[in-house]
Amino acid sequence: MTSGGKKQIKVGILGATGTVGQRFIQLLSAHPYFKIHALGASSRSAGQEYAKATKWKLNTPIPDEIKTKVVQECKPTAEGFAECGVVFSGLDHDVAGDIEESFRQSNLIIFSNAKNYRRDPLCPLIVPLVNPSHLSIIAHQKKTLGLEKGYIVTNANCSTTGLVVPLAALEKGFGPLKTVMVTTLQAISGSGYPGVPSLDILDNVVPHIGGEEEKIEWETNKILGGLNSSNTEFDLHVSEEGKYGRINVSATTTRVPVIDGHTASVSVKFRDSKPTIEEIQKAFREYRCEAQELNVPSAPPQAIVLHEAPDRPQPRLDRDLHNGACVSVGRVRPCPVFDVKFICLVDNVRLGAATSSIMNAEIAVEKGLIV
Amino acid sequence: MTSGGKKQIKVGILGATGTVGQRFIQLLSAHPYFKIHALGASSRSAGQEYAKATKWKLNTPIPDEIKTKVVQECKPTAEGFAECGVVFSGLDHDVAGDIEESFRQSNLIIFSNAKNYRRDPLCPLIVPLVNPSHLSIIAHQKKTLGLEKGYIVTNANCSTTGLVVPLAALEKGFGPLKTVMVTTLQAISGSGYPGVPSLDILDNVVPHIGGEEEKIEWETNKILGGLNSSNTEFDLHVSEEGKYGRINVSATTTRVPVIDGHTASVSVKFRDSKPTIEEIQKAFREYRCEAQELNVPSAPPQAIVLHEAPDRPQPRLDRDLHNGACVSVGRVRPCPVFDVKFICLVDNVRLGAATSSIMNAEIAVEKGLIV
Amino acid sequence: MTSGGKKQIKVGILGATGTVGQRFIQLLSAHPYFKIHALGASSRSAGQEYAKATKWKLNTPIPDEIKTKVVQECKPTAEGFAECGVVFSGLDHDVAGDIEESFRQSNLIIFSNAKNYRRDPLCPLIVPLVNPSHLSIIAHQKKTLGLEKGYIVTNANCSTTGLVVPLAALEKGFGPLKTVMVTTLQAISGSGYPGVPSLDILDNVVPHIGGEEEKIEWETNKILGGLNSSNTEFDLHVSEEGKYGRINVSATTTRVPVIDGHTASVSVKFRDSKPTIEEIQKAFREYRCEAQELNVPSAPPQAIVLHEAPDRPQPRLDRDLHNGACVSVGRVRPCPVFDVKFICLVDNVRLGAATSSIMNAEIAVEKGLIV
Amino acid sequence: MTSGGKKQIKVGILGATGTVGQRFIQLLSAHPYFKIHALGASSRSAGQEYAKATKWKLNTPIPDEIKTKVVQECKPTAEGFAECGVVFSGLDHDVAGDIEESFRQSNLIIFSNAKNYRRDPLCPLIVPLVNPSHLSIIAHQKKTLGLEKGYIVTNANCSTTGLVVPLAALEKGFGPLKTVMVTTLQAISGSGYPGVPSLDILDNVVPHIGGEEEKIEWETNKILGGLNSSNTEFDLHVSEEGKYGRINVSATTTRVPVIDGHTASVSVKFRDSKPTIEEIQKAFREYRCEAQELNVPSAPPQAIVLHEAPDRPQPRLDRDLHNGACVSVGRVRPCPVFDVKFICLVDNVRLGAATSSIMNAEIAVEKGLIV
Known part of the structure; x- marks a missing residue:
């Protein structure tokens, strides 16, 4: 073929x-x-x-x-x-x-x-x-x-992947982000097989995944960062205080009794702009990326599926959308502390891996x- | 008796x-x-x-x-x-x-x-x-x-209850809080019986609980607020921008497949102080309250149980501590964005109700x- | 189309x-x-x-x-x-x-x-x-x-459906059955929506489904029974003692925390024959039915998928076989009490409904x- | 003390x-x-x-x-x-x-x-x-x-333990049993820690536990068997066909997403008697054993708790009865094939171990x- x-x-x-x-x-x-x-x-x-x-x-x-x-x-x-x-x-x-x-x-x-x-x-x-x-x-x-x-x-x-797609849409639409606070609710398949013992996760939450928080905080900055004009160096902007980069990311990662699909609760502050919730929803809905322009076989028709229902996305119902190759975003709403809060979901073993x-x-x- | x-x-x-x-x-x-x-x-x-x-x-x-x-x-x-x-x-x-x-x-x-x-x-x-x-x-x-x-x-x-106990310990130790960001992972018993249909929550997360976020954001300020000297009026300090009060709280609430025990991921910023992690752990460990001074029958020996293990508290293992009458706190660590992050857990039907x-x-x- | x-x-x-x-x-x-x-x-x-x-x-x-x-x-x-x-x-x-x-x-x-x-x-x-x-x-x-x-x-x-397909294969291969003992482990989707409250089934088994046992015991006989030569009457052979029919069926039905897929543990006694386990496995493997002969769109390529692995079929792994239109059978082995024991599995909302x-x-x- | x-x-x-x-x-x-x-x-x-x-x-x-x-x-x-x-x-x-x-x-x-x-x-x-x-x-x-x-x-x-207690009550009341057919639904704690991987059991049933069926079929006969008059030999009555003993037991064992508590679906045939359901319920209710006569500290007040509700016993609700030291029995009803069917439940890590x-x-x- x-x-x-x-x-x-x-x-x-x-x-x-x-x-x-x-x-x-x-x-x-x-x-x-x-x-x-x-x-x-x-x-x-x-x-x-x-x-x-x-x-x-x-x-x-x-x-x-x-x-x-x-x-x-x-x-x-x-x-x-x-x-x-x-x-x-x-x-x-x-x-x-x-x-x-x-x-x-x-x-x-x-x-x-x-x-x-x-x-x-x-x-x-x-x-x-x-x-x-x-x-x-x-x-x-x-x-x-x-x-x-x-x-x-x-x-x-896998968790970083689900996070950076909506963050990229926000930066594309409204310029640099300043701060990101994220708490994840991650599926057991993220830990491989045999992975998480059932005695640890049935009727339970494990509020710790070794090394995962650092990955999210660090990788986000490399992925959303630039490459110099000679294509020889990544621009990570590590700050003097040793913080990881341009975007100040704080992550908490937890494991929940879900088979596939990492959910994240995200709050975001922009550096310069104050878009409305409607503008942000539009940015999510209309986000297009190079994989789609190139029309490669695994590129999903929508990189981000924006959910309108107040209780979505949910891992069991939404992880299979576009064969697990997109990110679902929902509950886009104002954050009393930062600019906007939302929920995102990624199939951790497909788009996440x-x-x-x-x-x-x-x-x-x-x-x-x-x- | x-x-x-x-x-x-x-x-x-x-x-x-x-x-x-x-x-x-x-x-x-x-x-x-x-x-x-x-x-x-x-x-x-x-x-x-x-x-x-x-x-x-x-x-x-x-x-x-x-x-x-x-x-x-x-x-x-x-x-x-x-x-x-x-x-x-x-x-x-x-x-x-x-x-x-x-x-x-x-x-x-x-x-x-x-x-x-x-x-x-x-x-x-x-x-x-x-x-x-x-x-x-x-x-x-x-x-x-x-x-x-x-x-x-x-x-x-129930969620507010689990949150304000550690917040009270922090304010007692280090003065007023400025900002609180919280994401909860709540048990199904919080919704009563028949409550959450099993088809909605097995192998799933529901990232929405109607009215719950507003309760956390509002109630926290009344509970941690004062009463005037004539004991006739609560001091809610609603700000001009319509924010709820003295402490700026942003809450996201989710439902997870756990029977009892609400877990929360919390990040906190103080208004004035910068205590060390060790000082904060000490404040949690040593927090005492009036219920304990009065020695009432349901008062737990410890209002807050501070967990040292990196993966605690967990609802299944820790909700029964002190007959469900205390709050468990763990993973106390610096927050790259605010001052301190931690996990807290409350038995939602006992201390939470x-x-x-x-x-x-x-x-x-x-x-x-x-x- | x-x-x-x-x-x-x-x-x-x-x-x-x-x-x-x-x-x-x-x-x-x-x-x-x-x-x-x-x-x-x-x-x-x-x-x-x-x-x-x-x-x-x-x-x-x-x-x-x-x-x-x-x-x-x-x-x-x-x-x-x-x-x-x-x-x-x-x-x-x-x-x-x-x-x-x-x-x-x-x-x-x-x-x-x-x-x-x-x-x-x-x-x-x-x-x-x-x-x-x-x-x-x-x-x-x-x-x-x-x-x-x-x-x-x-x-x-739905449970009857998963049971009678392998029973039909046995009767086709080896003549009439005399006795069937079955215990089911049924999925929550069998009860519709909202259906089973999550508080009833998380970390639990409910050993009762109203009316389900009688359905299995009765329906099996009508389905596996005949029609008279003038095509006007079903042959149910209700016995004098009021037992349901030709085949003496005893069913126990339970609900387990599984989303889709009813599992059953089945023991069977033939009226006349004593086939070997290998002959029985062959009968399952080679069972063909009229839906397949007619080649209708929903007919699965195999009516019965026979599993060799000792721990199959399992609902999460096998319910999607052939788009949920077949029955999985496994663990075919001698029964110390009757002739043969096996496990069968049906997608209760697809083939089962x-x-x-x-x-x-x-x-x-x-x-x-x-x- | x-x-x-x-x-x-x-x-x-x-x-x-x-x-x-x-x-x-x-x-x-x-x-x-x-x-x-x-x-x-x-x-x-x-x-x-x-x-x-x-x-x-x-x-x-x-x-x-x-x-x-x-x-x-x-x-x-x-x-x-x-x-x-x-x-x-x-x-x-x-x-x-x-x-x-x-x-x-x-x-x-x-x-x-x-x-x-x-x-x-x-x-x-x-x-x-x-x-x-x-x-x-x-x-x-x-x-x-x-x-x-x-x-x-x-x-x-652990599974044998939950089964033989009601069987002993039946033999005490009505003489020897002839046949027992049992299907278990066993908890994950039966497999120890780390034991069952969560990927194997969430939203799933595993219809196989290595060696477990043989244990139930064999051990039942030793436990319910006698000791010769000189107290030097157990009476196992292994039959000529190689069947395990006096009582013909056929067991199927499965693993379900339950933390503690093995449930079993049991059908029983007496050798000689035909007690009514009410007589059988009375025998369960009134069963007393030597541990109780000796009044040892761990002996439960009731060896068997007989449940009247049609949907009991259930592991989550009933495993803690009498501190996990008794067996729960319910759904006692006629069996169309044998004499009586019932459900029993044992706390597999307490009475079961x-x-x-x-x-x-x-x-x-x-x-x-x-x-």
């Missing part, structure tokens, strides 16, 4: 047996640009057929052609990876750093969902509905590392960065 | 078959000051034995002596109410206004969990761990209405306001 | 705003045979646009063309129904009896999910994957009632009973 | 940091007979203070005197165990076999919740509300092994088997 005459590109998946890896397989099994060619997992799984190596937890079956595919070790020399035009990584951060680097050194292209290279000054951190322009640093990355072809592109933490990696790669294809 | 030689006071319960009414019965069935004498409910239930009229949803059985007690209509003339020294109200707000007024006009004393009279300038709105001093307005209430004995005391909304009404009445007994 | 050259048939939906009604709309909004023409609901909803009249609880949006469609009263004379070739009923049983009869008397054809006419000796009770041959009684129904065109076809209770009504109507179209 | 003049006996707890171990600590922290003296856990925990070594998951705090107690390795020579009059074991079965044997060989007395010695012909398998008479085999156990003092007593699997071990030891104290 081809899209606009393009030949399908062979892809590999690292961490193929995990929660994000399973979504990669589900989303790539009938993809117009990409064809799954190699699956990598831990040495415990390597050598087994995929259906035996994984505990599949999605409500669609394992695609037939994947079931019997033999899982490889996560080594660039393992069978199949050398031919891959892109390698998607759903690896855990404790192993992702070394493995992804070894793939890059082998001149492979990695689109990674892991956190390891998000803060790397050479690696773009891209939410596909927000800042694909940051792909421009790739030339500098390859040059600096002396690589002809290999590079790493990361996508953001696998869909972002894939859409980033689709954009890279359209920009000629994957050939 | 008596306490310090006091004779037990006969009490009535309005809304006795509902969620809060059931807690009143559970908590009052072996109370040193009070003895359940009359039960009131809707005309549908009136005339039936209690065990038949109610759908009991607590995990302790209906006390034996209550099972066969006949439910009355909620009228001051119904059998038994005239002899009651206190009448506790767990009525729904759509009927509480008229019924409570009719009881007051019959010179009965009402301690109400309903919202109807919370904003009444004659009625105290009391969180027993915070502002029992506001009982001083009762003389003025009776005088103004020309009543010899009858008056109404209200307690706060029935326990507050009862403790308020206990304090009133000790102050000679119930005889 | 047409299927095999057929013109689309206009259809009405009664109870369109309820849980089953919403599924009818979702499943019929892009159907090759049927086109939604009229929506009926209670007089409270009548006159409103559908999107306003309903509380939509599905995770796909209301189809655009339905949103603004005006809801009618459930009367055969209400606008639109007269032109309908079929009327699907998702009505509650307390109103279904009279309304469905009035539609039939107006010579309309009703395919009903309600229980009211299931035991009627003139009405077929059809699980489309089991006994569409029972449609043969329709001529007798019309004749008896003196109607030229109008008739009622019912489908089974709306999908069955629709598939029954599709079969009726193919048999020339709807024109 | 003493009971009837008895001196408190020092006890050890093996597996003290696990789910059952935590319950042992909670239940023994203020026990009239026993005083916690030594805590054993894995070498990973040994040497740490208890509060640091455990992830405490109960809703009452760790008793103060236990918090700083240093955890030992599970060796009879580790500090403190030699002085213990009883050692309670909440060990996992993969280590319990060797450890418990080493304690016995050191002449220590073990009351174990682990499964390892349940089928041992020398070890009693005791549900304290059913068959404490089986303690009579202890003399034979010690003699056979040449031990002066050490022996092992086991208690049953720790409470049984403790009550068994209390009975042993009263019988002079622990000194």
Whole structure:
């Protein structure tokens, strides 16, 4: 199958047996640009057929052609990876750093969902509905590392992803934000499998997710920040007091008994403007992004779905909108403390993880960065 | 049974078959000051034995002596109410206004969990761990209405209750607060029975609870506000811009799949001071209140339980501390935007409802306001 | 759109705003045979646009063309129904009896999910994957009632549906069953909306569903029973001791905190045969039914999906198989007491309700009973 | 504190940091007979203070005197165990076999919740509300092994425990049972911590618990079986066809999203009698057992609580009855296939585990088997 005459590109998946890896397989099994060619997992799984190596937890079956595919070790020399035009990584951060680097050194292209290279000054951190322009640093990355072809592109933490899309719409419409206060209510799938023990979360809230608050506070500034004119440096504006950047973000993250879909309660203050609630709603409704202009396969028809009902968005009812590739926003209303409050929702395993990696790669294809 | 030689006071319960009414019965069935004498409910239930009229949803059985007690209509003339020294109200707000007024006009004393009279300038709105001093307005209430004995005391909304206890500790320690931003994760029992349909909340979050945000934003200022020197007027300091009061509060309220226990994520800014995190933790730990000084039966040994573990408090594990009569606080840490962030938790049906009404009445007994 | 050259048939939906009604709309909004023409609901909803009249609880949006469609009263004379070739009923049983009869008397054809006419000796009770041959009684129904065109076809209770498909496969393979013991674990959606209060089911099991056990015990015998040679009478074989029929069925039904998907634990004894577990598994795997032979649009490729994994089927993972139109069976193993035990699972709102009504109507179209 | 003049006996707890171990600590922290003296856990925990070594998951705090107690390795020579009059074991079965044997060989007395010695012909398998008479085999156990003092007593699997209490009441009232068919709906705490991943059980049922069905089918026969007149051999009556015993039991076990409390749907056939439903209800209501006659501290006032409401027992509402030490029975009704059907419920971590071990030891104290 081809899209606009393009030949399908062979892809590999690292961490193929995990929660994000399973979504990669589900989303790539009938993809117009990409064809799954190699699956990598831990040495415990390597050598087994995929259906035996994984505990599949999605409500669609394992695609037939994947079931019997033999899982490889996560080594660039393992069978199949050398031919891959892109390698998607759903690896855990404790192993992702070394493995992804070894793939890059082998001149492979990695689109990674892991956190390891998000803060790397050479690696773009891209939410596909927000800042694909940051792909421009790739030339500098390859040059600096002396690589002809290999590079790493990361996508953001799942909660950050759901937050920055509406924030980008606000900055596009009304100029720079000054302050963001956010409390998240995150789904259990964000923690992988086996992840959160049921004894911890049934009839309960866990008001802490290790490292998550720092990610939201830091990543937001890189994603919404600029790239210098020579495309060699990100503009993070770390302030003298050590605060993370241009936008002062304060995040509290909690875990709730929801399977998929991270909800966030957000309050925002603009630096200069005072738009009305109606203007803000319009900005959300009309927000368009480069992924949509390029019309890549995973781009949702609406980057933001604005809900009018007073009790929406809700994870169970709204996470599947546009195949989990958009952000839902609702309850847009004045904030007695800042300028505006709203609720946003992202499918943490799709746009918050696998869909972002894939859409980033689709954009890279359209920009000629994957050939 | 008596306490310090006091004779037990006969009490009535309005809304006795509902969620809060059931807690009143559970908590009052072996109370040193009070003895359940009359039960009131809707005309549908009136005339039936209690065990038949109610759908009991607590995990302790209906006390034996209550099972066969006949439910009355909620009228001051119904059998038994005239002899009651206190009448506790767990009525729904759509009927509480008229019924409570009719009881007051019959010179009965009402301690109400309903919202109807919370904003009444004659009625105290009391969180027993915070502002029992506001009982001083009762003389003025009776005088103004020309009543010899009858008056109404209200307690706060369940979420407000969990919030103002730590806020009171902060104001006691470090002077006035300027700004409070709060997002709640509220239990289903807060909505009564049948309340939240299971189809709405299983694997879901509902990011809206009607009227709840306004209650938190308004009530906080009355509770933490003063009473003038003649004990005739509350000091609400409504600002010119129409903001609610001295403390600028912004609340977002959500419903989560938790049975009991409202969790809140709170960020706070002081007006004048900059205490350290350690000083704030100490203030929480050492907070003592009048209910404790008076040593009333429902007063918890600690008004605030400060949790050290990074992932506490949690509703399932911490709501039962001190029989649900305290507030749990944890994750006290700097806020990049305001001064300090923390998580707090209250048992919404005990301290957040029935326990507050009862403790308020206990304090009133000790102050000679119930005889 | 047409299927095999057929013109689309206009259809009405009664109870369109309820849980089953919403599924009818979702499943019929892009159907090759049927086109939604009229929506009926209670007089409270009548006159409103559908999107306003309903509380939509599905995770796909209301189809655009339905949103603004005006809801009618459930009367055969209400606008639109007269032109309908079929009327699907998702009505509650307390109103279904009279309304469905009035539609039939107006010579309309009703395919009903309600229980009211299931035991009627003139009405077929059809699980489309089991006994569409029972449609043969329709001529007798019309004749008896003196109607030229109008008739009622019912489908089974949701739990019965999930049970009788594997039982039919067993009887097809190995002859009559003698005894069936079944305990169900049923989803909350089976009770409609608002249905089960969350306080009743979070962290809980309710071991009782009113009337459900009798339905399973009775309906199983009608569905698996025969029709006499003149197609005028069902063969129920009610025994002298008053037991329900040929197959002695004992059912216990419970409610569990699952959104969609009824699970059942089943033990079965054959009257005459003693097949091996392997033979039984083969019978499940190879079971084919008339709906598949007729190749109607809603017929699943497999009527029964046989699971090999020891811990399947599971509602969350398997209810969506074949778009909820099949039954999952697993854990087929010897029973120390009877012959064989297994677990089965049905999507209670799809095959267990709306999908069955629709598939029954599709079969009726193919048999020339709807024109 | 003493009971009837008895001196408190020092006890050890093996597996003290696990789910059952935590319950042992909670239940023994203020026990009239026993005083916690030594805590054993894995070498990973040994040497740490208890509060640091455990992830405490109960809703009452760790008793103060236990918090700083240093955890030992599970060796009879580790500090403190030699002085213990009883050692309670909440060990996992993969280590319990060797450890418990080493304690016995050191002449220590073990009351174990682990499964390892349940089928041992020398070890009693005791549900304290059913068959404490089986303690009579202890003399034979010690003699056979040449031990002066050490022996092992086991208690049953949690699901078996909830089942055999009502079965014992039926056999006591109406003679031998012939057939039992049971389907369980088991709580997540039955699997320990971390135990069941939340992704497996939220909005789901897992229809399989490894080894559980065999335990119910086998253990029921040992518990309800006899001991020969010389107290040296259990009477298991294994039949020629290899069926487990006198009573033909068929069990299906499932996991549901419930925190504590195993529910079971049970159908029973008597060998000889045909009591009425009223007679059966009376037998449940009036069942008394030796633990009650001996009046040991953990014996519940009622061994069986018979529920009249048609939708009870329910785990959330009824598991706390009599401090989790009884079995709830409800929905007693005729079975179309066997004689009678009912629902039973047991608190799996209390009577189903720790409470049984403790009550068994209390009975042993009263019988002079622990000194």
